[in-house]
Amino acid sequence: xxxxxxxxxxxxxxxxxxxxxxxxxxxxxxxxxxxxxxxxxxxxxxxxxxxxxxxxxxxxxxxxxxxxxxxxxxxxxxxxxxxxxxxxxxxxxxxxxxxxxxxxxxxxxxxxxxxxxxxxxxxxxxxxxxxxxxxxxxxxxxxxxxxxxxxxxxxxxxxxxxxxxxxxxxxxxxxxxxxxxxxxxxxxxxxxxxxxxxxxxx
Amino acid sequence: xxxxxxxxxxxxxxxxxxxxxxxxxxxxxxxxxxxxxxxxxxxxxxxxxxxxxxxxxxxxxxxxxxxxxxxxxxxxxxxxxxxxxxxxxxxxxxxxxxxxxxxxxxxxxxxxxxxxxxxxxxxxxxxxxxxxxxxxxxxxxxxxxxxxxxxxxxxxxxxxxxxxxxxxxxxxxxxxxxxxxxxxxxxxxxxxxxxxxxxxxxxxxxxxxxxxxxxxxxxxxxxxxxxxxxxxxxxxxxxxxxxxxxxxxxxxxxxxxxxxxxxxxxxxxxxxxxxxxxxxxxxxxxxxxxxxxxxxxxxxxxxxxxxxxxxxxxxxxxxxxxxxxxxxxxxxxxxxxxxxxxxxxxxxxxxxxxxxxxxxxxxxxxxxxxxxxxxxxxxxxxxxxxxxxxxxxxxxxxxxxxxxxxxxxxxxxxxxxxxxxxxxxxxxxxxxxxxxxxxxxxxxxxxxxxxxxxxxxxxxxxxxxxxxxxxxxxxxxxxxxxxxxxxxxxxxxxxxxxxxxxxxxxxxxxxxxxxxxxxxxxxxxxxxxxxxxxxxxxxxxxxxxxxxxxxxxxxxxxxxxxxxxxxxxxxxxxxxxxxxxxxxxxxx
Ligand SMILES: Cc1cc2nc3c(=O)[nH]c(=O)nc-3n(C[C@H](O)[C@H](O)[C@H](O)COP(=O)(O)OP(=O)(O)OC[C@H]3O[C@@H](n4cnc5c(N)ncnc54)[C@H](O)[C@@H]3O)c2cc1C
Ligand code: SF4
Numbered sequence: 001x002x003x004x005x006x007x008x009x010x011x012x013x014x015x016x017x018x019x020x021x022x023x024x025x026x027x028x029x030x031x032x033x034x035x036x037x038x039x040x041x042x043x044x045x046x047x048x049x050x051x052x053x054x055x056x057x058x059x060x061x062x063x064x065x066x067x068x069x070x071x072x073x074x075x076x077x078x079x080x081x082x083x084x085x086x087x088x089x090x091x092x093x094x095x096x097x098x099x100x101x102x103x104x105x106x107x108x109x110x111x112x113x114x115x116x117x118x119x120x121x122x123x124x125x126x127x128x129x130x131x132x133x134x135x136x137x138x139x140x141x142x143x144x145x146x147x148x149x150x151x152x153x154x155x156x157x158x159x160x161x162x163x164x165x166x167x168x169x170x171x172x173x174x175x176x177x178x179x180x181x182x183x184x185x186x187x188x189x190x191x192x193x194x195x196x197x198x199x200x201x202x
Numbered sequence: 203x204x205x206x207x208x209x210x211x212x213x214x215x216x217x218x219x220x221x222x223x224x225x226x227x228x229x230x231x232x233x234x235x236x237x238x239x240x241x242x243x244x245x246x247x248x249x250x251x252x253x254x255x256x257x258x259x260x261x262x263x264x265x266x267x268x269x270x271x272x273x274x275x276x277x278x279x280x281x282x283x284x285x286x287x288x289x290x291x292x293x294x295x296x297x298x299x300x301x302x303x304x305x306x307x308x309x310x311x312x313x314x315x316x317x318x319x320x321x322x323x324x325x326x327x328x329x330x331x332x333x334x335x336x337x338x339x340x341x342x343x344x345x346x347x348x349x350x351x352x353x354x355x356x357x358x359x360x361x362x363x364x365x366x367x368x369x370x371x372x373x374x375x376x377x378x379x380x381x382x383x384x385x386x387x388x389x390x391x392x393x394x395x396x397x398x399x400x401x402x403x404x405x406x407x408x409x410x411x412x413x414x415x416x417x418x419x420x421x422x423x424x425x426x427x428x429x430x431x432x433x434x435x436x437x438x439x440x441x442x443x444x445x446x447x448x449x450x451x452x453x454x455x456x457x458x459x460x461x462x463x464x465x466x467x468x469x470x471x472x473x474x475x476x477x478x479x480x481x482x483x484x485x486x487x488x489x490x491x492x493x494x495x496x497x498x499x500x501x502x503x504x505x506x507x508x509x510x511x512x513x514x515x516x517x518x519x520x521x522x523x524x525x526x527x528x529x530x531x532x533x534x535x536x537x538x539x540x541x542x543x544x545x546x547x548x549x550x551x552x553x554x555x556x557x558x559x560x561x562x563x564x565x566x567x568x569x570x571x572x573x574x575x576x577x578x579x580x581x582x583x584x585x586x587x588x589x590x591x592x593x594x595x596x597x598x599x600x601x602x603x604x605x606x607x608x609x610x611x612x613x614x615x616x617x618x619x620x621x622x623x624x625x626x627x628x629x630x631x632x633x634x635x636x637x638x639x640x641x642x643x644x645x646x647x648x649x650x651x652x653x654x655x656x657x658x659x660x661x662x663x664x665x666x667x668x669x670x671x672x673x674x675x676x677x678x679x680x681x682x683x684x685x686x687x688x689x690x691x692x693x694x695x696x697x698x699x700x701x702x703x704x705x706x707x708x709x710x711x712x713x714x715x716x717x718x719x720x721x722x723x724x725x726x727x728x729x730x731x732x733x734x735x736x737x738x739x740x741x742x743x744x745x746x747x748x749x750x751x752x753x754x755x756x757x758x759x760x761x762x763x764x765x766x767x768x769x770x771x772x773x774x775x776x777x778x779x780x781x782x783x784x785x786x787x788x789x790x
Contacts, residue, residue: 078649079666080641081502098554098613107652108664112743119660126626126634126663133625137618141554144591148204148514148548149303152541155484159527160519161308163534164541168306171542176300178210180480183257186310187520190240190334192341194527195390196417202256 010041012135013069014128015060017051017076019106026110028121032075035125039132043067051076057089064093071135075103075128096140103131151176158186203513204550208300214293216264217250221288224252224260228280228289236268238345242335244353245345250280250289255343264289304514304541307484307498308534311475311520314369314381322365322471327442328353329449329468332368333387336470340394350399352468354447359467360401363451364388365437366408370474379495381474382524385412388472389425396428405431405464407453415526433462440469475524482697488515489700491642493737497523508537511642511700511736514550516540555596555613555668561586563608570600570609573671575702597701598672602711614667616674623680626663631685632761635662635749638673640705643694643735650739658743659750662690669693671704675715676771678729682764687756688728688749695733705733722767728756 014036018024029047036045044067048056051074063069072095074086079102087097105124113120150173154165157179165177183189191201217228232248240247240254249268252261264280272278272291281289313334316324324330329352331339342348352359366388370381385408392404411432413422426432437453443465451464477496485492490510491499498517501509508516518533519525525533544550557578559570564586571581578593579600586608601609601616610616627634639645645666651658667673670693681689691712699705709731716726730749734742 078645078652080646080649081505104649104664107649109660111652111655112658113660114655114657116660123660123663126629129625129628130622130663130665133621134618137615137621138613141612143551143554144556145549145551146204146592148544148550149206149301150545150548151300151302152304152306152545153206153208153300153302154306154308156308156310156519156521158308158310158519158530160310160530160534161306163531164306164308164518164538167535167538168542168545171538173542173545176208176210176302180213181253182215182263183253183259185254185256185258187313188527189254189256190242190337192337192344193390193394195386196415196421196528198390198393202254 010071010136011044011067011069012039012042012071012073012132013044013046013060013063013067014039014042014073014075014132015051015056015063016045016047016128017056017074017105018047018049019076019110020050023076023105023110026114026117026120027105027124028117031121032105032124032128036073036075036128036132039129041071041136042132044069052082052085057085060086060089061093064090064095070095070099071138072100073103073128073131073135074100075105075124075131077106078102078104078108098141099135099138101131101135101138103127150174153178156186157181157184159188161186203552204303204544206302206305206514208302210298210300212296212298214266214295215261216266216290216293217262218288218290219259219261221286222261223286224262225285226252226262227283227285228262231279231283233277233279234268234270236265241338241345242332244335244338262288304516304544305488306537306541307488307490307510307515307517307521308519308537309478309480309484309521311478311497311524314377314473314476316368316471316473319368321439322368322437322469323440323442324471327440327447327449329359329442329447330440330471331468332471332473333384333391334473336391340391340398350395358399360403361464361466361468362395362402362404363449363464363466363469364391364404364406364472365469366406366472367436368471368473369476371409377474377476379524380412382412383526384472384474386415386418386421386526388470389413389418389421391470392425392430393421393428396425396430403429403431405433405466407433407436407451409434409436415528475520478521481521486697486702488512489702490515490517491694491698491700491736494735495523497521499736508533508540514544552592553596555611556591556594557589557596557598557600558610558612559587559589560608560610563606565606565608567605569603569605573599573603573704573707575599575704595701597669597704598667599669599701599704599707602672602674603707611672614672616676619665619667619677620680622665623677624684626665627681627684627686632687632756632758633661633753634686635688635690635746635753636681636686637662637664637690637692638670638677639664639666639734640670640672640693640700641666641668642700643698644670644692644732644742646736647734647738647742650737651742652739654739656739656743658746661750661753662746669699669701669704670708671701671711673708673711675711675718678715679768680770682724682728683768683770685761685765687753687761688730690730690732690745690749692732692734692745695735698735719764722764724764724767725756725760727752728760728764
């Protein structure tokens with residue numbers, strides 16, 4: 001797949017996570033790591049036991065410094081869970097957080113192909129190749145920051161909404177509470193005694 | 203994010219709560235009598251009323267639907283009786299707007315109405331009531347002032363049956379969830395009866411008793427010690443003796459395996475809870491999702507239990523799932539603290555995935571303006587379009603639709619996605635199903651399949667975009683050029699799109715591509731479109747199985763044909779050459 005020309009400026013690091021046995025129990029992570037070394041512009045491949053744990057993150061930060069990495073691929077779990085973690089991690093090593101890309105070897109691979117090690121490993125390799133492919137074209141990005149209006153809206157004036165509104169107000173925030181019925185109280189206002197304390201509801 | 207403009211309809215009360223001192227003179231003269239909702243219709247109220255004595259605001263309110271009005275049927279008796287002159291028939295709904303930085307959704311749940319479960323005779327037999335009606339009948343503030351009597355003869359019932367799981371844990375009715383509170387509520391009710399009326403005998407028909415919370419087991423044991431009988435098994439039908447209005451319950455006791463017949467004075471249906479009526483409306487206003495049971499879905503079931511997927515929105519209480527007061531209060535605190543942290547921070551950053559328009563390349567056609575669901579693109583004919591970044595949510599509809607390729611989605615560029623397609627299909631593409639999945643629903647649905655360890659064939663390769671509307675024709679064609687036998691575009695269900703209605707563009711685009719494939723002699727079903735929600739792990743797995751079957755039917759000749767049928771755009775090649783020289787990162 002290395003038909004595209006490699007470019008001297010790009011230095012991609014790939015971090016393959018075992019996630020204990022969550023990934024490594026199904027996917028041959030050693031083979032995936034070996035394969036990653038063959039991908040264009042990849043200059044460093046590291047296997048981690050748990051990439052998200054502090055030792056794993058340290059390895060990323062160290063490798064960035066040591067190998068002057070300017071793109072990072074973390075092949076671990078779903079970005080919906082850990083993208084913020086790894087963005088922060090590369091930022092701490094001086095890299096723009098948008099120069100990190102993830103490959104989802106756990107939710108999308110090891111956990112759903114438990115009976116087929118070979119096919120899962122082949123798929124994991126493709127997912128890493130895909131992430132490296134994207135990572136090579138990533139650009140640093142600046143996030144825009146916006147002011148937060150210092151008022152909270154609470155929709156629903158049952159016991160939940162009342163509690164939330166009071167607590168926000170107690171910590172000094174302005175709160176707008178919206179209730180669609182003529183009175184607040186919700187279902188609880190209709191109850192007599194309530195379990196487990198058997199005391200009155202209102 | 204961080205700034206919401208809320209439009210609130212402040213409903214007319216026709217009574218000024220600042221003036222009303224709840225003296226009740228108005229209700230005394232009101233000639234209208236209508237069922238009292240607070241008392242579950244077990245007693246009546248007037249058209250001008252206070253919902254309940256402890257209501258907040260502590261003020262009467264006029265129910266215009268039932269009021270005779272003071273014009274043309276000049277009634278207006280209440281206004282005459284009101285010394286404070288608090289009543290005004292000219293009151294109107296007001297629209298007010300507020301700027302807020304965060305939203306806590308706490309719209310609760312709806313109590314199940316057992317009318318449809320006719321076998322229990324709720325509408326036919328007076329002495330079959332719901333647990334909600336029980337609350338009013340046993341309450342000192344209720345219609346009978348706490349004298350627990352049965353509706354048919356106003357006499358105190360001695361033999362009371364409770365039927366559990368009414369409208370809950372019933373997959374056949376499409377209501378598979380446990381309503382969480384009804385077991386303990388029944389245990390509570392039996393203890394109240396044993397306390398107030400030691401001569402009553404209660405029997406509870408159940409599937410399992412769920413007494414898992416702190417001190418719940420203790421209550422359950424006390425109920426049993428008080429003589430309450432627990433019979434494992436739900437009755438199929440309830441009959442009434444028309445003469446005595448006693449109820450006959452036949453039930454298979456699944457512990458003993460015997461059929462039991464119970465004659466009871468009264469039956470309480472322990473009704474469950476269902477998603478709130480306004481869930482859909484609030485969902486579409488705030489782009490929230492729901493789980494398969496229809497309640498709101500959290501950003502993460504364990505780690506972010508009160509965060510909505512939309513940043514700056516939190517939920518708490520029963521709208522997330524049925525729960526008791528303690529759990530509701532806990533969640534309320536959690537949501538308040540999450541919302542408070544955001545307010546304290548005072549500033550938020552917006553993920554840098556927004557759209558950018560290259561002025562030089564823009565031909566000023568105006569297509570992007572039409573497809574942007576957020577109205578984030580400003581344009582006047584003849585000048586290049588401009589994106590208002592603070593309004594752009596990053597769906598990418600515009601970029602996918604921009605013919606001259608003038609739009610770049612930061613962090614999800616065409617080149618990046620095409621590079622993923624190529625890298626993924628570099629080897630043995632014929633064995634792969636190529637999947638574009640939207641971040642919010644389908645990608646999350648695949649995550650859900652993983653979390654639930656649902657097994658499916660390993661032939662698929664997923665690439666994530668923020669929205670299915672980001673997937674351009676070129677991206678799909680590139681997958682075919684690379685030799686993919688089957689391509690899937692997947693996104694949120696039609697009404698659940700996280701970008702208002704961006705996935706309508708997806709539909710249009712896929713439909714036009716089907717025509718294009720057909721014309722090129724490529725089987726249109728090789729391009730698939732599926733809606734898979736974040737909760738539908740099972741559906742994701744099923745679709746993957748089906749598409750694996752489908753890709754096996756695609757012949758090498760067909761693949762060869764689709765490899766060659768679609769000429770790559772020259773522009774794309776040029777654009778890629780331009781980005782091939784990378785801007786190195788900012789590593790120190
Ligand atoms: C029969 C029964 C008995 C129970 N007994 C007990 C008990 O003994 N002990 C116990 O701990 N729990 C008990 N519960 C559970 C208890 O009622 C709930 O925990 C509690 O009501 C949850 O409060 P909530 O605010 O989340 O929802 P709700 O009480 O449903 O309140 C929601 C509020 O939001 C409002 N709302 C809805 N839509 C909108 C909208 N679009 N805009 C503005 N406002 C809106 C509603 O009008 C309502 O006021 C019982 C429940 C039932 C049904
Ligand atoms: S709490 Fe008890 S009665 Fe309610 S649905 Fe669950 S099991 Fe059935």
